[in-house]
Amino acid sequence: MRILVSNDDGIDSAGIHSLAEALKEIAEVTVVAPHKEQSAVGHAITMQTPLRVFEYQRNGSFFGYAVDGTPADCIKIGIRNLMTAPPDLVISGINHGSNTAINIIYSGTVSAAREGAIMEVPSIAISITSYRVWDFSYAAKVAKHLAQEVYKRKLPSGTMLNVNVPNLPEEEIKGILLTKQGKSKWDDIYEKRVDPYGRNYYWLTGSLMAVDVDPDLDQAAIKNNYVSISPIHFDLTDYNTFDRMRDWKIENLMNGR
Amino acid sequence: MRILVSNDDGIDSAGIHSLAEALKEIAEVTVVAPHKEQSAVGHAITMQTPLRVFEYQRNGSFFGYAVDGTPADCIKIGIRNLMTAPPDLVISGINHGSNTAINIIYSGTVSAAREGAIMEVPSIAISITSYRVWDFSYAAKVAKHLAQEVYKRKLPSGTMLNVNVPNLPEEEIKGILLTKQGKSKWDDIYEKRVDPYGRNYYWLTGSLMAVDVDPDLDQAAIKNNYVSISPIHFDLTDYNTFDRMRDWKIENLMNGR
Numbered sequence: 001m002r003i004l005v006s007n008d009d010g011i012d013s014a015g016i017h018s019l020a021e022a023l024k025e026i027a028e029v030t031v032v033a034p035h036k037e038q039s040a041v042g043h044a045i046t047m048q049t050p051l052r053v054f055e056y057q058r059n060g061s062f063f064g065y066a067v068d069g070t071p072a073d074c075i076k077i078g079i080r081n082l083m084t085a086p087p088d089l090v091i092s093g094i095n096h097g098s099n100t101a102i103n104i105i106y107s108g109t110v111s112a113a114r115e116g117a118i119m120e121v122p123s124i125a126i127s128i129t130s131y132r133v134w135d136f137s138y139a140a141k142v143a144k145h146l147a148q149e150v151y152k153r154k155l156p157s158g159t160m161l162n163v164n165v166p167n168l169p170e171e172e173i174k175g176i177l178l179t180k181q182g183k184s185k186w187d188d189i190y191e192k193r194v195d196p197y198g199r200n201y202y203w204l205t206g207s208l209m210a211v212d213v214d215p216d217l218d219q220a221a222i223k224n225n226y227v228s229i230s231p232i233h234f235d236l237t238d239y240n241t242f243d244r245m246r247d248w249k250i251e252n253l254m255n256g257r
Numbered sequence: 258m259r260i261l262v263s264n265d266d267g268i269d270s271a272g273i274h275s276l277a278e279a280l281k282e283i284a285e286v287t288v289v290a291p292h293k294e295q296s297a298v299g300h301a302i303t304m305q306t307p308l309r310v311f312e313y314q315r316n317g318s319f320f321g322y323a324v325d326g327t328p329a330d331c332i333k334i335g336i337r338n339l340m341t342a343p344p345d346l347v348i349s350g351i352n353h354g355s356n357t358a359i360n361i362i363y364s365g366t367v368s369a370a371r372e373g374a375i376m377e378v379p380s381i382a383i384s385i386t387s388y389r390v391w392d393f394s395y396a397a398k399v400a401k402h403l404a405q406e407v408y409k410r411k412l413p414s415g416t417m418l419n420v421n422v423p424n425l426p427e428e429e430i431k432g433i434l435l436t437k438q439g440k441s442k443w444d445d446i447y448e449k450r451v452d453p454y455g456r457n458y459y460w461l462t463g464s465l466m467a468v469d470v471d472p473d474l475d476q477a478a479i480k481n482n483y484v485s486i487s488p489i490h491f492d493l494t495d496y497n498t499f500d501r502m503r504d505w506k507i508e509n510l511m512n513g514r
Contacts, residue, residue: 042329043299043362050450050458072299072363077459081447102375105300105491106329118359118442145510153505159495176508180494185375190338193307201307202334229507231498234362237437238416241488248410250486251433253402 001027001151004087004116006074007095008038008108011056011066015094015128018136020062022144023091030087031056031064032078034071034108039097043111044070051077071112079119089147090116093126094139098164100218101182101208104232113160114234122150123160129222130167138173139165142227158235164218164228176227182212182219258284258408261344261373263331264352265295265365268313268323272351275393276383277319279401280348287344288313288321289335291328291365296354300368301327308334328369336376346404347373350383351396355421357475358439358465361489370417371491379407380417386479387424395430396422399484415492421475421485433484439469439476 003023007016011033023029035054046069056066065082067074071092079086092112099107109125116123124146128139142165150161162181166173187209190202212219221228260280264273268290280286292311303326313323322339324331328349336343349369356364366382373380381403385396399422407418419438423430444466447459469476478485 037305040302040304041299042301042368044301045297045299045363045461047297047461048294050460051447052456052458073461076445076461077447080445081449081459102491104493105371105375106302111299114362118362141514142511145514149505149507149510156495156498159498176510178499178502178505178507180496180499181492188333188337190308190334192338199309201309202338203307204302204304204330204333231495231502232493233495233498234359234493235438235495236361236489236491236493238413238488238490238492239437241413241416241490242435242437245435245488248406248435250406250435253406253433254399257398257402 002085002087003027003029003089003091003147004078004083005029005031006033006071006092006112008034008071009096010034010037011064015096015136017062018140019091019094019143022140023147026144026148030083032067032074032082033064034074035066035068038070038108040106041070041108042106043072043114045072046070071108072115075112075115087121088151090121090123091143091147094136095127096133097127097131098129098222099125099127099162100164100222101184101212102186104162104181110162117158117160118234120157122155124150124163126163128165128167133167138170159231159233162230162232164222166222166225168225172225173227174225176229177221179218179221179228179230180216181230182217184208184210184212184219259342259344260284260286260346260348260404261335261340262286262288263290263328263349263369265291265328266353267291267294268321272353272393274319275397276348276351276400279397280404283401283405287340289324289331289339290321291331292323292325295327295365297363298327298365299363300329300371302329303327328365329372332369332372344378345408347378347380348400348404351393352384353390354384354388355386355479356382356384356419357421357479358441358469359443361419361438367419374415374417375491377414379412381407381420383420385422385424390424395427416488416490419487419489421479423479423482425482429482430484431482433486434478436475436478436485436487437473438487439474441465441467441469441476
């Protein structure tokens with residue numbers, strides 16, 4: 001089995017090292033990850049400037065390619081140019097911080113796995129629910145076993161799995177739940193400050209409004225100390241609204257205008 | 258009616274000027290747009306650095322705010338800090354280049370409207386199908402009439418409309434179709450080049466594989482010279498796979514491990 005590993009925290013981060021080490025026990029692993037942190041870049045790709053690729057190694061055992069681009073760039077160039085044969089799986093993470101509910105939209109970690117799914121490779125994004133993590137071993141073990149499961153069972157073309165693991169000792173984790181994307185959104189606040197030259201600037205801050213109580217939802221699952229696994233796709237059509245909008249008779253919008 | 262206008266081509270681009278001028282006939286318009294081009298940034302938001310906001314004016318008639326961030330940043334800070342009252346609509350565009358099929362994922366234009374929908378404002382993204390456009394007047398007219406329609410009929414919370422207009426003289430446009438997101442994807446190619454210092458770099462290129470023939474799909478509609486209007490949401494859960502994955506009994510994944 002060949003696995004392409006990426007992330008959005010950058011190739012130096014602890015999460016991707018733990019992930020790659022665990023996956024090496026079951027697969028040939030190629031790491032292609034951003035040179036620098038790329039959190040909240042969403043599904044950005046680099047088109048207006050060229051990409052650079054640097055060979056990376058750490059401790060004589062961890063090898064990879066560092067790309068001066070986004071997570072989605074890493075998957076594209078990894079599959080198209082850097083790997084000698086296409087991967088059987090793409091796995092992105094382990095992200096420092098959860099990627100549930102609306103955060104799926106903003107997440108670079110998820111976009112790397114989504115780019116894998118777009119390129120028709122079964123893909124997984126995995127995150128741990130804290131920015132301060134000392135032990136990735138349980139999350140890495142989940143990734144390893146889930147990789148084997150997905151390799152065996154496959155996923156429909158275009159579907160990826162989004163995994164969130166509570167930042168808890170293994171014995172405090174209650175289990176694993178199949179979940180849906182939650183509805184929680186951010187209550188954004190821009191803090192207005194004045195720089196030393198008298199000019200204004202704005203920092204984005206705010207908090208995730210916890211509206212998800214249905215235990216089927218990703219955000220509720222991790223709050224209840226479960227590992228959350230959600231199938232995610234990129235068909236963004238709102239089919240219900242599509243059906244209801246037939247009443248609009250939109251084809252007549254410009255008649256007589 | 259109050260309309261917040263943004264785009265991803267930047268506040269200097271011709272498309273946003275045509276759009277704002279047309280909308281001024283029916284609404285109070287506030288323009289908050291990126292200072293510089295932000296194509297293909299997806300749903301990136303700026304968190305690691307602060308945002309700057311500059312007052313912008315052109316020809317003594319077009320006023321707006323230029324933000325040194327992404328399209329999604331513009332919507333967030335526009336609604337939270339720059340507008341004195343929340344908008345009734347968010348309209349993003351007129352983009353230079355189509356945003357159909359997989360491009361919806363990468364598009365900054367669409368992400369601005371999607372951020373509007375996340376913030377519970379009925380939102381529209383509008384694009385014209387060429388990078389070289391001389392006449393935005395028909396697309397601007399479509400935006401104006403669709404804005405009035407959406408204002409009257411509303412949209413479900415979380416749903417936005419993604420509009421693509423063929424780059425043709427008005428009399429050659431065959432009509433308007435309600436559509437779904439197409440399945441066309443990019444055949445990516447990275448062109449490997451060598452810089453003057455002997456180092457490699459890679460340019461992303463390639464072409465959109467036209468697999469969409471069903472006339473219900475956005476990509477087919479514009480190819481057939483119709484205006485395409487698709488309802489888009491940000492619920493990314495793959496419900497079919499969710500149901501089928503119950504058979505995986507994923508809750509047992511780590512049993513005995």
